[in-house]
Amino acid sequence: MLLRTAWRRAAAAVRAAPGPRSEAPARGLRLRVVDNAPQSAVPSDTATAPEVESVLRPLYMDVQATTPLDPRVLDAMLPYLVNYYGNPHSRTHAYGWESEAAMERARQQVASLIGADPREIIFTSGATESNNIAVKGVARFYRSRKKHLITTQTEHKCVLDSCRSLEAEGFQVTYLPVKKSGIIDLKELEAAIQPDTSLVSVMTVNNEIGVKQPIAEIGQICSSRRVYFHTDAAQAVGKIPLDVNDMKIDLMSISGHKIYGPKGVGAIYIRRRPRVRVEALQSGGGQERGMRSGTVPTPLVVGLGAACEVAQQEMEYDHKWISKLAERLTKKIMNSLPDVVMNGDPEHHYPGCINLSFAYVEGESLLMALKDVALSSGSACTSASLEPSYVLRAIGTDEDLAHSSIRFGIGRFTTEEEVDYTVEKCIHHVKRLREMSPLWEMVQDGIDLKSIKWTQH
Amino acid sequence: MKVSPVAYLLKITYAVRRIRDAFRENKNVKDPVEIQTLVNKAKRDLEIIRRQVVSLKSMPAVGMVGRTHIPSSGTALRNLYLPGSSSQVHIGQLYSTDKLIIENQEKPRT
Numbered sequence: 001m002l003l004r005t006a007w008r009r010a011a012a013a014v015r016a017a018p019g020p021r022s023e024a025p026a027r028g029l030r031l032r033v034v035d036n037a038p039q040s041a042v043p044s045d046t047a048t049a050p051e052v053e054s055v056l057r058p059l060y061m062d063v064q065a066t067t068p069l070d071p072r073v074l075d076a077m078l079p080y081l082v083n084y085y086g087n088p089h090s091r092t093h094a095y096g097w098e099s100e101a102a103m104e105r106a107r108q109q110v111a112s113l114i115g116a117d118p119r120e121i122i123f124t125s126g127a128t129e130s131n132n133i134a135v136k137g138v139a140r141f142y143r144s145r146k147k148h149l150i151t152t153q154t155e156h157k158c159v160l161d162s163c164r165s166l167e168a169e170g171f172q173v174t175y176l177p178v179k180k181s182g183i184i185d186l187k188e189l190e191a192a193i194q195p196d197t198s199l200v201s202v203m204t205v206n207n208e209i210g211v212k213q214p215i216a217e218i219g220q221i222c223s224s225r226r227v228y229f230h231t232d233a234a235q236a237v238g239k240i241p242l243d244v245n246d247m248k249i250d251l252m253s254i255s256g257h258k259i260y261g262p263k264g265v266g267a268i269y270i271r272r273r274p275r276v277r278v279e280a281l282q283s284g285g286g287q288e289r290g291m292r293s294g295t296v297p298t299p300l301v302v303g304l305g306a307a308c309e310v311a312q313q314e315m316e317y318d319h320k321w322i323s324k325l326a327e328r329l330t331k332k333i334m335n336s337l338p339d340v341v342m343n344g345d346p347e348h349h350y351p352g353c354i355n356l357s358f359a360y361v362e363g364e365s366l367l368m369a370l371k372d373v374a375l376s377s378g379s380a381c382t383s384a385s386l387e388p389s390y391v392l393r394a395i396g397t398d399e400d401l402a403h404s405s406i407r408f409g410i411g412r413f414t415t416e417e418e419v420d421y422t423v424e425k426c427i428h429h430v431k432r433l434r435e436m437s438p439l440w441e442m443v444q445d446g447i448d449l450k451s452i453k454w455t456q457h
Numbered sequence: 458m459k460v461s462p463v464a465y466l467l468k469i470t471y472a473v474r475r476i477r478d479a480f481r482e483n484k485n486v487k488d489p490v491e492i493q494t495l496v497n498k499a500k501r502d503l504e505i506i507r508r509q510v511v512s513l514k515s516m517p518a519v520g521m522v523g524r525t526h527i528p529s530s531g532t533a534l535r536n537l538y539l540p541g542s543s544s545q546v547h548i549g550q551l552y553s554t555d556k557l558i559i560e561n562q563e564k565p566r567t
Contacts, residue, residue: 060467071468075505078512079552317478413467 058374059418063409064207064235064353065376069303070260070412076306077262080299088296089287099298106305110267113308114233114252115243122268122288123301127234127255128158129281130268131201133292134230134251135162137278138199139171146198152176152184152213153394155203156232163201181345182211182395190221199228204236208391208407209344210353212240219248228276234258234266238311239319239350244269250276256300260412261307265300268292318412319351325410325419326351332423337430341401343392354408355392357401360440361433366406369429373422377406465513472506512548 060068080102086095088103104118111118124130139149151163153175163173174192178184184202193200200222202213215231222229233242234255244252252269256262270276270291284293311318334340339359358366363377377389388402397405408422434440439449486492 068467071472071509072502072505075509078548082549083553314475317475413471415467415470 058372059422060374061408061410061414061418061422062374062376063411063414064258064407065409066257066263067260067411068413069262070307070310072310073261073303073306077299077303080302084298086298088298089285102302103296103298106301109305109309110254111269113238113242113312114254114269115245116269117272119289120269120272122270122291123296123304124266124268124292125264126266127156127232127253127258128266129292130253130255130266131156131158131230131232132162133268133278133281134253134270135159135199135201136166137281137291138228138230138251138276139166140169141277141279142198143171146196148172148174148194148197149199149201150174150176150189150192150197150227151201152178152203154178154182154206154208154391155201156207156234159201159203159232178394180396181348182206182209182343182391183213183345183348184218186214186217186221189218190225193221193225193227197225197227199230201230201232203232203234204242205233205240205350205353206344206391207235207353208389209355209395210235210350211344212236212348212350214348215242215249216247222250223248235353236350238308238315239352241315244271251278254304256304256307259307259311262300262303265297265304267304314412321412322410322414323351325414325416326354328416329408329410329419329423330354330356332420333426336427341397343395343397343405352410354410355405356408357392357397357405358430359401359404360437360443361404361430363404363406365433366404366426366429369433370422370425373425375406375408375422508551512551515547 080099084095084098084102086093086097086099088096088099090096090099103123107118107121107123110116110121122133124133135149135151139146147170149163149166149171151159151173160175163171163175167173176184176188176192189200200218202215202218204215205212213231219229228250229248230251230253231249232253234253235258236242237252237254238259242249242252249269250271254267254269256265256267268291270278278291280291280293282293287293287296330342333356334342337358341357341359343355343357367375367377388397388399389405392402392405406426410419442452443449483495486495
């Protein structure tokens with residue numbers, strides 16, 4: 001109860017502080033943290049530490065970029081970081097044995113989340129490496145007979161880049177367009193499959209607009225045409241129910257830090273029945289069935305396994321909570337502001353990723369105005385460049401709307417107060433920026449912006 | 458009760474909400490075996506929370522990584538950066554057992 005009142009007091013203090021902030025930039029929730037007298041474990045020399053710390057951090061609404069570690073995951077990892085530090089591939093002593101046991105248990109936990117056999121899970125350094133192994137490994141193994149791959153225009157950069165590098169090696173790649181809703185057309189996919197197609201790669205949930213592709217149907221098509229089906233499930237694993245056998249998935253990429261696990265670890269699921277052959281990218285001592293050599297990082301994979309187990313238990317509850325908050329956010333924003341477009345299909349959509357375009361407002365300026373909320377426009381991979389996201393371009397958004405898009409991410413730990421605060425600030429700043437915009441004035445006067453002939457300077 | 462740094466406040470609000478909702482969801486469970494399973498799981502989760510609260514409270518400057526934290530005395534510096542510092546010893550004690558744990562002891566080591 002003390003926490004709730006503390007939180008409410010903090011939130012009230014933030015809301016009650018309007019106008020320009022002349023002192024240090026007030027970002028996020030201002031909390032006064034009272035650090036009482038140190039514990040008996042800490043020696044008394046740290047009495048020099050400050051009595052009162054004021055910790056200011058922005059609200060975190062960028063869950064698609066990464067997620068905080070769940071405490072249960074941290075608890076599972078700590079023993080392997082501090083005490084049980086053996087190399088899991090050391091077969092001659094107990095340090096290795098216990099490390100290997102932990103690694104195998106983690107493998108079982110990951111496998112049970114997606115309905116796979118533990119022998120089909122290979123640990124990697126992340127979804128990017130998994131995607132590289134899937135795309136390049138499969139393509140190169142079957143290089144003598146099959147030279148064609150199919151993917152979509154809205155895939156993650158690592159898949160698109162892998163395909164591009166394969167094109168330089170002499171492969172042909174078809175980049176399927178997506179409909180305005182962000183979902184691919186199954187007829188086009190069927191038409192694109194050729195006799196020499198080796199792999200189809202379609203991501204399950206898009207990281208920028210949150211659309212869910214019809215994975216079961218695509219799996220059905222691919223298995224009937226004897227083509228391997230790879231899906232990048234980094235944003236979907238642990239959030240929506242996935243079963244590799246029901247959905248006929250042959251390869252799947254899993255990312256640790258998107259499901260409240262540690263960064264730097266991921267996994268790839270490679271089907272064994274019927275066997276999918278993959279050429280290894282990383283050569284070495286033959287660990288992980290020869291598909292990914294290198295010491296398996298025990299603490300990280302234990303964290304990944306724990307994250308998968310927690311996700312399996314919490315999936316339904318999290319989905320209910322996130323849907324509720326997402327509904328709240330979209331309803332409030334769209335009811336208070338005109339000319340707001342949600343990018344992506346509203347029906348086949350993962351609720352935790354909401355991509356909104358605010359017309360007549362520039363996305364970067366809105367992000368800068370919302371400086372006490374951590375948001376992003378588009379994906380973290382492309383945030384360094386100034387171009388609008390290629391995903392938005394692929395779904396056919398106008399150039400100006402593509403520039404003004406913001407992605408709101410809602411996760412397990414997001415609270416209602418955070419959502420309310422974000423909504424309030426967003427509405428306030430959009431109204432303010434629109435007031436300043438000459439385009440908005442022209443629209444209010446009834447001028448159609450598309451009919452204007454802008455002069456060259 | 459202390460108010461923790463902001464980095465942990467979100468986890469705390471989540472824990473409170475989740476525990477409350479879990480109690481509500483399971484309030485009609487009548488089977489004693491199931492009740493015992495749920496209680497055991499709750500005890501394990503409680504141990505997790507307790508371990509984390511104790512071990513992470515003893516860590517200096519939790520949630521302030523990356524900010525300029527200039528300790529005013531040399532001994533404070535030593536406590537921050539020396540590997541054998543008190544917080545690590547504390548964490549090590551919480552997460553250790555007397556004997557090595559080997560899962561799946563039925564499987565022979567080939």
